[in-house]
Amino acid sequence: QKEVEQNSGPLSVPEGAIASLNCTYSDRGSQSFFWYRQYSGKSPELIMFIYSNGDKEDGRFTAQLNKASQYVSLLIRDSQPSDSATYLCALRTRNAGNMLTFGGGTRLMVKP
Amino acid sequence: SAVISQKPSRDICQRGTSLTIQCQVDSQVTMMFWYRQQPGQSLTLIATANQGSEATYESGFVIDKFPISRPNLTFSTLTVSNMSPEDSSIYLCSVVPGLAGETYEQYFGPGTRLTVT
Numbered sequence: 001q002k003e004v005e006q007n008s009g010p011l012s013v014p015e016g017a018i019a020s021l022n023c024t025y026s027d028r029g030s031q032s033f034f035w036y037r038q039y040s041g042k043s044p045e046l047i048m049f050i051y052s053n054g055d056k057e058d059g060r061f062t063a064q065l066n067k068a069s070q071y072v073s074l075l076i077r078d079s080q081p082s083d084s085a086t087y088l089c090a091l092r093t094r095n096a097g098n099m100l101t102f103g104g105g106t107r108l109m110v111k112p
Numbered sequence: 113s114a115v116i117s118q119k120p121s122r123d124i125c126q127r128g129t130s131l132t133i134q135c136q137v138d139s140q141v142t143m144m145f146w147y148r149q150q151p152g153q154s155l156t157l158i159a160t161a162n163q164g165s166e167a168t169y170e171s172g173f174v175i176d177k178f179p180i181s182r183p184n185l186t187f188s189t190l191t192v193s194n195m196s197p198e199d200s201s202i203y204l205c206s207v208v209p210g211l212a213g214e215t216y217e218q219y220f221g222p223g224t225r226l227t228v229t
Contacts, residue, residue, distance in 0.1 A: 032216045043204055043223040044155070046113075049216075088154060092216055098143045098208050100218055102155045 003027060004103035006089055012109045019076040021106050023089030026070070032092040033065055033072045034100065039085045048074060079110040114139055114209045116221035124227045125195055132191045133224045135205030140185035143208035145218070146178070150201045158203075161188040185211070195228045202226070 005024045013019045021035075032051050036044035050056045050063040050072065062075040072091075076083055089103040115138040125131050135144070144161040159167040159180055167180035182188045192199050205221040 034217065036220075043202075043220040046217055046219055090155075090218075097160075098216055098218070099145075099157060099160070100155075104154045 006103035006106045009107040019079045021074040024071045029094040030091045034090040035074045036088040118221040122225040130193045135188045137186045141207040145206045146190045147204040148201045
């Protein structure tokens, strides 16, 4: 089992809809969770991070963390074509210092 | 966050040669990392660049192949040695802003796209 699992997609949603991206992980010692957006040919851009169970909202983005079920998700409200990108889930575990483990990424396509 | 620059942004190199990639940050940081992203893949950590001491390499990466320097708190280099076509990847520098471990968020530089022929 991979440490961080994401559906590779593509996930296709119509413009204006809510895009839901999910990530599961295997290490219960994971403490910090990050969502990166990566446009084709560009480097990853940090868009959200969450450390505690529950929801964290930032503009159109909401990160949701459930440590008991070992998943973290990213909701994008009012999806725009400019949100089309690959979204990478990453996590930091207690024993790994600041090292991040990345999932394989989910490709999101927002259709006008 | 921090402003991170990398040089070169891209290069095409012949097999058997070496390339040194530079990473410059606009502020002092303790934590600096080098990642590789192979075509169509996610990110893999190569090593943690430690200021004043040898880098800490992840499994599958060795100093002879990927020597790293970290002369100060704003700069690091990664060398890809004796290159083969399998080394064709994007190489990314990342940092955790600040000095005292107050935060865990990592930010990435623009990357260096390397093609080995």
